[in-house]
Amino acid sequence: MIGEHDVLVVGAGCAGMRAAIAAFDAGADVAMISKLHPTRSHSGAAEGGINAALGNAAEDSPELHAYDTVKGSDYLGDQDAIELFTAEAPGDIIQLEHWGAFFTRREDGRLAQRPFGAAGSPRTVFAADITGHVLIQVLYEQVCKRDIKVYEEFFAWQIAVNDDRAQGVICWDLLNGGLKTVRGKTVVMATGGAGRQYRATTNAYACTGDGTAMALHAGLPLKDMEFMQFHPTTLFPSGILLTEGCRGEGAFLVNKDGERFMQRYAPNALELASRDVVSRSEQTEIDEGRGINGSVMLDMRHLGPDRIIERLPGSRELSMTFAGVDPIFEPVPVRPGAHYHMGGIETGNDGETELTGLYAAGECACVSVHGANRLGGNSLMETITFGRRSGTAAAEWALSHTTSDVPESLERDAERSLRELLDRESGERPWKIRDELGQSMLENFGVFRQEEKMLRQLEILADLRERYRSVYVEDKGQVFNSDLTQAIELGNMLDTALCMIEAGIWRKESRGAHARPHDYPTRDDANFMKHSITRWRGDGVELSTSPVRVTKYEPEERKY
Numbered sequence: 431m432i433g434e435h436d437v438l439v440v441g442a443g444c445a446g447m448r449a450a451i452a453a454f455d456a457g458a459d460v461a462m463i464s465k466l467h468p469t470r471s472h473s474g475a476a477e478g479g480i481n482a483a484l485g486n487a488a489e490d491s492p493e494l495h496a497y498d499t500v501k502g503s504d505y506l507g508d509q510d511a512i513e514l515f516t517a518e519a520p521g522d523i524i525q526l527e528h529w530g531a532f533f534t535r536r537e538d539g540r541l542a543q544r545p546f547g548a549a550g551s552p553r554t555v556f557a558a559d560i561t562g563h564v565l566i567q568v569l570y571e572q573v574c575k576r577d578i579k580v581y582e583e584f585f586a587w588q589i590a591v592n593d594d595r596a597q598g599v600i601c602w603d604l605l606n607g608g609l610k611t612v613r614g615k616t617v618v619m620a621t622g623g624a625g626r627q628y629r630a631t632t633n634a635y636a637c638t639g640d641g642t643a644m645a646l647h648a649g650l651p652l653k654d655m656e657f658m659q660f661h662p663t664t665l666f667p668s669g670i671l672l673t674e675g676c677r678g679e680g681a682f683l684v685n686k687d688g689e690r691f692m693q694r695y696a697p698n699a700l701e702l703a704s705r706d707v708v709s710r711s712e713q714t715e716i717d718e719g720r721g722i723n724g725s726v727m728l729d730m731r732h733l734g735p736d737r738i739i740e741r742l743p744g745s746r747e748l749s750m751t752f753a754g755v756d757p758i759f760e761p762v763p764v765r766p767g768a769h770y771h772m773g774g775i776e777t778g779n780d781g782e783t784e785l786t787g788l789y790a791a792g793e794c795a796c797v798s799v800h801g802a803n804r805l806g807g808n809s810l811m812e813t814i815t816f817g818r819r820s821g822t823a824a825a826e827w828a829l830s831h832t833t834s835d836v837p838e839s840l841e842r843d844a845e846r847s848l849r850e851l852l853d854r855e856s857g858e859r860p861w862k863i864r865d866e867l868g869q870s871m872l873e874n875f876g877v878f879r880q881e882e883k884m885l886r887q888l889e890i891l892a893d894l895r896e897r898y899r900s901v902y903v904e905d906k907g908q909v910f911n912s913d914l915t916q917a918i919e920l921g922n923m924l925d926t927a928l929c930m931i932e933a934g935i936w937r938k939e940s941r942g943a944h945a946r947p948h949d950y951p952t953r954d955d956a957n958f959m960k961h962s963i964t965r966w967r968g969d970g971v972e973l974s975t976s977p978v979r980v981t982k983y984e985p986e987e988r989k990y
């Protein structure tokens with residue numbers, strides 16, 4: 431044991447830092463654990479912006495934001511959570527601005543807001559196209575200003591559950607080596623997404639769904655795991671994201687004939703239809719032979735150099751560096767790539783989970799405000815609003831309970847499993863299994879899904895998980911043993927992928943990001959307007975469901 435705190439936050443992206451700040455301000459002794467330096471968290475890569483109904487660019491309201499979000503979620507989002515989210519978002523933005531977030535402004539001095547996909551009003555607040563970078567710096571300043579301890583470059587491995595309560599986390603110390611236990615009266619998981627399960631993804635190398643897997647292994651329910659969002663504009667071939675802000679500023683999508691093909695798929699919203707709709711349209715163009723080298727083109731030329739340089743400098747730089755194309759002069763090749771996991775650890779509106787003392791927020795959690803499809807700009811906002819709520823709730827619980835305790839037997843068990851892995855003298859190296867996972871998930875559980883392919887993916891996962899049992903960690907060292915942590919990450923990805931496929935096979939309909947045009951082409955509210963719940967049982971997955979919480983938005987056909 432190396433530390434004991436009231437609230438222990440695992441993850442130092444926007445959700446984790448916002449939770450830590452809120453818990454500290456509620457009077458708790460707080461620490462954060464992060465496998466990366468906080469400002470290197472994936473939140474820092476967010477580009478386009480963050481949604482709140484400020485109404486600065488056109489008339490808007492939290493009700494309209496809620497309606498767009500419910501519709502965008504394909505009626506799978508929990509409406510009470512969504513209403514609370516859209517009502518509290520404006521206050522959270524103002525707080526960030528007061529902390530020093532230098533959002534882009536209008537001529538009249540108010541915060542600028544740009545149009546984003548499937549939004550009924552221009553509602554996305556932004557700092558050029560480096561919004562996440564700005565937020566993560568501002569939040570880190572607030573963390574430094576407070577007395578919040580950061581266990582930096584600590585790799586969280588297991589949630590320590592004792593007396594039916596989460597009471598700490600067992601970690602691998604990346605700098606010095608060795609297992610270390612940090613105790614907390616409450617634990618907030620904020621470990622981000624899992625896009626690295628796919629070969630083509632916008633996600634950073636560290637987005638491996640560790641916290642989701644830790645919760646799964648601790649017996650917690652995961653919700654809506656089948657819903658992985660594919661972002662329509664990822665650079666070919668690297669998969670690096672070009673923000674939706676490009677289309678928000680007016681960029682066109684064209685096929686090899688120069689046709690603005692979105693006119694055929696979403697005649698009103700065009701390029702600004704919701705992400706699931708645009709990704710499917712692109713994939714159809716590519717599959718039917720109207721793409722170029724497996725991609726379509728994002729054309730920004732008509733925006734002119736001034737607007738591109740002022741509003742989209744990061745996107746221009748990425749295009750030039752990673753695709754060798756300057757968008758001022760040429761269209762940029764893009765295709766759909768795995769981007770955001772709508773599913774995650776099931777939580778209530780204060781981040782509480784089924785396990786006493788355990789909370790979750792941000793991309794690893796499923797509250798659910800995004801349902802079957804997240805709207806661009808809603809995720810950063812979710813990390814802030816629900817990060818804050820989780821931190822406050824975790825602090826309140828911790829402050830009304832006195833002790834935390836992690837029995838030595840838990841540490842000894844963890845030590846034994848680690849030894850087993852490290853003492854192995856031969857076996858398969860992790861990278862090949864990781865490559866095969868990424869490639870097969872893309873082929874069999876991508877933009878379009880069908881029974882046959884999902885069953886095939888189950889077989890592939892069974893094979894990969896079997897091979898993983900004898901995975902070989904070559905580096906036996908203590909200092910920065912990334913060979914070891916990558917092997918653990920791979921195990922996490924394989925187990926959460928199994929939950930995704932099982933839930934995908936169960937959902938015999940097309941809803942949001944789960945599109946089955948060949949076998950179940952339409953939404954089936956009578957049988958499937960409910961959440962999938964997956965749990966770990968033995969060495970496999972048990973599936974059940976939970977109801978969608980509806981307040982006032984009745985399901986309608988979704989048109990853009």
Ligand SMILES: Cc1cc2nc3c(=O)[nH]c(=O)nc-3n(C[C@H](O)[C@H](O)[C@H](O)COP(=O)(O)OP(=O)(O)OC[C@H]3O[C@@H](n4cnc5c(N)ncnc54)[C@H](O)[C@@H]3O)c2cc1C
Binds near residue numbers: 473623
């Ligand atoms: C390229 C890109 C652009 C995006 N743009 C936007 C946008 O413009 N607007 C928007 O709303 N959304 C955007 N998103 C989505 C949004 O940025 C993310 O969903 C959100 O930032 C996730 O925040 P988080 O705090 O949950 O996780 P992250 O920021 O990913 O942080 C995860 C934290 O957990 C830690 N961690 C993970 N595993 C472990 C472990 N085992 N042990 C210890 N620590 C661990 C990491 O070190 C990190 O600190 C974008 C996403 C990407 C990938």
